[in-house]
Amino acid sequence: MTNAVIAATGLYTPPNSLSNAELVVTFNAYVERFNAANADAIAAGETVALIPSSAEFIEKASGIKSRFVVDKTGLVDPERMAPNIPERPNDEISVLAEMAVEAAKQAIAAWGKDVSQIDAVICAASNMQRAYPAMAIEVQQALGIGGFAFDMNVACSSATFGIKTAADFVMAGSARAVLMVNPEICSGHLNFRDRDSHFIFGDVATAVIVERAEDATGGWDILGTRLKTQFSNNIRNNFGFLNRAAPDGIGAVDKLFVQEGRKVFREVVPMVSDMIVEHAGDLGIDPHALKRLWLHQANINMNVMIGKRVLGREPAQGENVIILDEYANTSSAGSIIAFHKANDDFVAGDTGLICSFGAGYSAGTVFVRKR
Numbered sequence: 580m581t582n583a584v585i586a587a588t589g590l591y592t593p594p595n596s597l598s599n600a601e602l603v604v605t606f607n608a609y610v611e612r613f614n615a616a617n618a619d620a621i622a623a624g625e626t627v628a629l630i631p632s633s634a635e636f637i638e639k640a641s642g643i644k645s646r647f648v649v650d651k652t653g654l655v656d657p658e659r660m661a662p663n664i665p666e667r668p669n670d671e672i673s674v675l676a677e678m679a680v681e682a683a684k685q686a687i688a689a690w691g692k693d694v695s696q697i698d699a700v701i702c703a704a705s706n707m708q709r710a711y712p713a714m715a716i717e718v719q720q721a722l723g724i725g726g727f728a729f730d731m732n733v734a735c736s737s738a739t740f741g742i743k744t745a746a747d748f749v750m751a752g753s754a755r756a757v758l759m760v761n762p763e764i765c766s767g768h769l770n771f772r773d774r775d776s777h778f779i780f781g782d783v784a785t786a787v788i789v790e791r792a793e794d795a796t797g798g799w800d801i802l803g804t805r806l807k808t809q810f811s812n813n814i815r816n817n818f819g820f821l822n823r824a825a826p827d828g829i830g831a832v833d834k835l836f837v838q839e840g841r842k843v844f845r846e847v848v849p850m851v852s853d854m855i856v857e858h859a860g861d862l863g864i865d866p867h868a869l870k871r872l873w874l875h876q877a878n879i880n881m882n883v884m885i886g887k888r889v890l891g892r893e894p895a896q897g898e899n900v901i902i903l904d905e906y907a908n909t910s911s912a913g914s915i916i917a918f919h920k921a922n923d924d925f926v927a928g929d930t931g932l933i934c935s936f937g938a939g940y941s942a943g944t945v946f947v948r949k950r
């Protein structure tokens with residue numbers, strides 16, 4: 580059986596950066612309006628007054644300073660608090676596919692080979708723009724790739740699940756090379772009126788090309804991949820086709836991201852740390868000797884704790900890559916952004932870990948070694 584290699588990566592960053600301060604100004608304007616409009620009901624104890632948000636809290640609790648978004652106009656408008664993304668006709672490329680194509684073009688250029696050598700496209704992300712046709716097939720067509728394509732969704736873990744799927748295809752001989760893309764428009768599924776979560780997510784797209792080792796001229800040997808899931812209701816998105824079918828009408832309202840952030844923090848940190856250490860042990864890798872961790876980017880304190888547990892020490896500057904200060908949580912794309920941006924200094928033989936975790940719960944580990 581052949582081995583699989585991560586041959587190249589790409590990153591598309593939307594043009595609009597939105598700071599915590601901007602987000603909080605809008606949120607607090609909404610709170611002020613809500614409380615003024617409901618002053619009597621609040622005084623009578625019939626309605627609970629809303630509490631303002633704070634940029635200091637957001638940075639301290641999460642490590643996030645700003646995020647990139649597809650549209651900013653709707654997010655800084657307290658009357659709207661949702662992105663303005665016009666619907667496109669069916670004969671135009673969809674927004675999600677367009678972002679994925681931009682990231683993919685970068686990966687293909689870095690790879691330096693023709694797309695005729697790619698046999699499959701996987702779109703692995705938290706929120707697909709539609710049910711079908713698959714976003715991956717639209718990306719495949721836009722790039723002129725042959726073979727087959729399909730979508731998969733494992734929330735924030737989608738990219739590592741996608742890399743494993745791609746690597747398994749390559750190793751089994753189902754494809755010579757696979758393009759795996761992670762377009763995320765998280766701003767479309769975030770409740771910007773929810774104080775507990777309005778700051779968490781950002782938009783972005785990443786792309787990874789996985790190919791057969793015998794075809795690769797450089798890149799990263801995939802030393803091992805492992806996936807884990809364990810059911811939890813602590814991170815949910817109930818949006819779906821049955822919403823409009825609920826007889827009581829409740830299902831018709833927008834169903835957006837909800838979570839029990841504290842519980843997620845408490846339960847996911849040990850689950851992921853143990854998984855990494857076990858997987859490293861099974862591969863004969865000393866986790867303390869890893870040169871870099873490219874972890875999922877949800878919360879800086881989570882990453883610091885996982886980093887310490889895995890490396891067995893306080894990570895040195897840059898060993899545990901953090902990009903969420905600038906990008907926020909970009910769901911599946913976070914660990915790939917980190918990998919894409921912070922691997923230039925690796926020399927042949929250096930080993931690192933790409934790891935994602937999130938809703939499901941789900942987690943995936945991909946150990947790589949520079950060729």
Ligand code: CO8
Nearest residue numbers: 632633636640735765768774775836840841877878937938
């Ligand atoms: N401003 C000021 N104060 C606030 C705010 C705010 N915005 N929000 C909460 N507070 C206050 C609370 O009222 C509370 O006050 P008090 O102690 O007086 O009651 C205090 O701050 C503490 O509140 P929390 O306990 O909620 O705060 P935490 O310290 O737990 O921090 C976090 C909240 C940052 C959310 C943290 O819990 C966290 O990051 N947890 C991990 C979450 C995580 O990793 N989630 C994964 C989600 S990603 C995924 O898999 C789904 C992908 C789907 C993508 C969908 C796109 C939309």
